[in-house]
Amino acid sequence: MKLTVDDNLCSGHGRCYTLVPELFTADDEGFCAQRGQVVEVPAGLEEKGQLGIDCCPEGAIALADDDA
Numbered sequence: 750m751k752l753t754v755d756d757n758l759c760s761g762h763g764r765c766y767t768l769v770p771e772l773f774t775a776d777d778e779g780f781c782a783q784r785g786q787v788v789e790v791p792a793g794l795e796e797k798g799q800l801g802i803d804c805c806p807e808g809a810i811a812l813a814d815d816d817a
């Protein structure tokens with residue numbers, strides 16, 4: 750499972766790194782530090798990955814295209 754964090758959609762709600770610190774961290778301004786990156790979800794953490802997708806109110810976190 751791979752996720753993307755849309756650089757333009759993330760507005761710093763912080764739910765991703767609060768609820769799923771295994772996959773997401775905050776940058777100095779409170780945005781998701783993984784913006785614009787592909788996040789590889791380790792085996793066994795797929796439910797956490799899905800929680801990341803579901804928790805972002807901006808819909809910034811999604812399955813990567815090659816993993817959809």
Ligand code: F3S
Pocket residue numbers: 754758759760761762763764765766779780781804805806807808809810
């Ligand atoms: Fe950004 Fe959504 Fe996380 S707005 S900080 S990716 S909850």
